[in-house]
Amino acid sequence: xxxxxxxxxxxxxxxxxxxxVLRLGALLHDIGKIGVxxxxxxxxxKLTSEEFEYxxxxxxxxxxxxxxVPFLAPHLPLVELHHERPDGRGYPFGLHAEQIPxxxxxxxxxxxxxxxxxxxxxxxxxxxxxAMFELHRCKGAEFDPAIVDxxxxxxxxxxxxxxxxxxLRQLLGKATA
Numbered sequence: 001x002x003x004x005x006x007x008x009x010x011x012x013x014x015x016x017x018x019x020x021v022l023r024l025g026a027l028l029h030d031i032g033k034i035g036v037x038x039x040x041x042x043x044x045x046k047l048t049s050e051e052f053e054y055x056x057x058x059x060x061x062x063x064x065x066x067x068x069v070p071f072l073a074p075h076l077p078l079v080e081l082h083h084e085r086p087d088g089r090g091y092p093f094g095l096h097a098e099q100i101p102x103x104x105x106x107x108x109x110x111x112x113x114x115x116x117x118x119x120x121x122x123x124x125x126x127x128x129x130x131a132m133f134e135l136h137r138c139k140g141a142e143f144d145p146a147i148v149d150x151x152x153x154x155x156x157x158x159x160x161x162x163x164x165x166x167x168l169r170q171l172l173g174k175a176t177a
Contacts, residue, residue: 004110004154012150022106033058042121081100113151117131
């Protein structure tokens with residue numbers, strides 16, 4: 001997540017201060033999941049509406065945790081807002097595109113790519129090309145189009161830089177085979 005977020009930020013030519021916020025903010029983005037019951041996080045079937053409500057609380061809980069640590073204040077938006085969508089159908093606030101900070105939109109796209117390509121209790125991970133197809137399909141509504149395009153451009157460089165990492169080799173295995 002952090003590596004992908006930084007790669008997108010660099011592709012978009014963000015300054016080093018924003019890159020530093022992305023680097024740590026992406027690592028912290030799901031810290032609020034410590035307040036979600038394990039049986040919900042690891043459930044191998046579709047979540048009930050009540051269980052999904054637990055999941056939807058994790059950004060606010062993460063923000064509450066970060067507010068206790070003053071030096072993490074710049075990372076707070078990435079934790080609290082990383083499930084907001086350009087079409088206003090995200091959570092926790094239903095923000096629209098122009099209201100979502102660019103660094104938050106970057107983490108949102110990197111998180112979605114990571115979620116699509118990682119195995120879950122209820123499904124296997126998808127190959128990187130399939131994940132990118134899905135992100136492109138949802139541009140504008142779920143994801144900022146410029147950020148999806150930036151990930152598409154940055155991904156080959158990320159793969160080349162980290163090819164020795166076992167997790168990334170597994171992630172890209174089908175894409176580069």
